[in-house]
Amino acid sequence: MRAPATLLARTALTLAASLLVLFLFSIAVMFYYVMGPMAQQAAEDAAALLVLSAQTWAELPPDTRADFEYELESNHGIILKVTDQPLPASIHWRPHMRLLKQALEARLHGQPVHISLDEHDDGLFWVEFEVAERRLLLGVPRHRVTPHMPYVLLWLISGGLLVLLVTSLVMVRRMTLPLARMSEAVTRFGRGERVQLAEEGPRELQALAHSFNEMTRQIDELMANRTTLLAGISHDLRTPIARLNLAIELLPQDADPELLARMRKDFNEMDKLITRTLQLARSLDAKQLARENVDMTAMLEMVAAEYPQHDIQLSLPPQACPAKLNASALKRVLGNLIDNALRYGGAPVELQLRCDADAPVIDVLDHGPGIPEDKLEQVFQPFFRLETSRSSATGGSGLGLAIVHQLCHANGWVVSLTPRAGGGLRARIVLRLRDGSG
Helix, strand or coil: CCCCCCCCHHHHHHHHHHHHHHHHHHHHHHHHHHHHHHHHHHHHHHHHHHHHHCCCCCCHHHHHHHHHHHHHHHHCEEEECCHHHCCCCCCCCCCCHHHHHHHHHHCCCCCCEEEEECCCCEEEEEEEEEEEEEEEEEEEEECCCCCCHHHHHHHHHHHHHHHHHHHHHHHHHHHHHHHHHHHHHHHHHHCCCCCCCCCCHHHHHHHHHHHHHHHHHHHHHHHHHHHHHHHHHHHHHHHHHHHHHHHHCCCCCCCCHHHHHHHHHHHHHHHHHHHHHHHHHHCCCCCCCCCEEEEHHHHHHHHHCCCCCCCCCECCCCCCCCEEHHHHHHHHHHHHEEEEEHHHHCCEEEEEEEECCCCCCEECCCCCCCCCCHHHHHCCCCCCCCCCCHHHCCCCCCCCHHHHHHHHHHHEEEEEEEEEEEEEEEEEEECHHHHHHH
């Protein structure tokens, strides 16, 4: 059996189980200390009445016994008969009958007593024993032996346990609801949203909400400072690089052309690296998350059309696939993934779309050497590059997948890399739509 997932459900289950045990224990105690003694006393009283009635009937003159039998039935509901046939064996045996049998045999000094239910009357049973060498049958109403359950006590126990359960659940709910809100706020903050918790409720919860709000504010400031610093440094580096490029162009014509070519190549690489760094800085900016309604099918066709010199194979659903998301961010993510697939895997690159209502899925598949499984998460770190499976001579900056990861994280999407059977890599993006709209 699977345990409940939420704290409220687990607490409720624990409370319900403990209260059930308490209820069963209370019922057992009530039967042992209340119902048991009551049943024993009822059996003793009934046995005394039956034995006294039989002995009185035996001592009366025969001509007055009929009046006594009538009086016994009218006032006590007991039917007295003389019989020569023994009672049949009882099929229905109840605890109160056993108590009555024991009480009768004790009063009759061990004389055997037989008890049987009346097959035609559910409220009557028969008792057989001998008095003055006469076999008597006494029909006894069941209520004289079966004690009435004290329903008031049962209702009190049940009502008390119910009130205790409801009160406990309300208290637990009041304690777990703020935790659930904080868990949701942490999840939303992890997706890049700015959230603030209401600082209300008990003092401890107010302090916790205040600490969370203060933490998110400090993290926002750190992220903003990091983004500004990264973008500023990358932007400012372009000025000296431009001056150096200009200085190269102003060099005398007799300068070493091979040296100049290497210098121009290095400057171009630096410019590309700065461009990638600026893209990473923009991807860290949570303000650039505007969403719009787009047709995913048309978007993937548009992205594939930007690579006319390469074989991009599309696998799209026949119907339109609408979604509300950050279109520019998705284009940049797909562009980086396709660039990586072409650079390291070569053509063809497969671009697949599965249109699920709440989370469309896009796969970018290549046929390259793939990535070792122990490096599938590290490749999303900025400036991380594979040395064993991908040579640095291919020109990768180590920022392409980092930008992909940052953009997906900021928009609440899930990106993952998995090896393909037969070689190659599958890059999957699960576009979790925050409002579930298409």
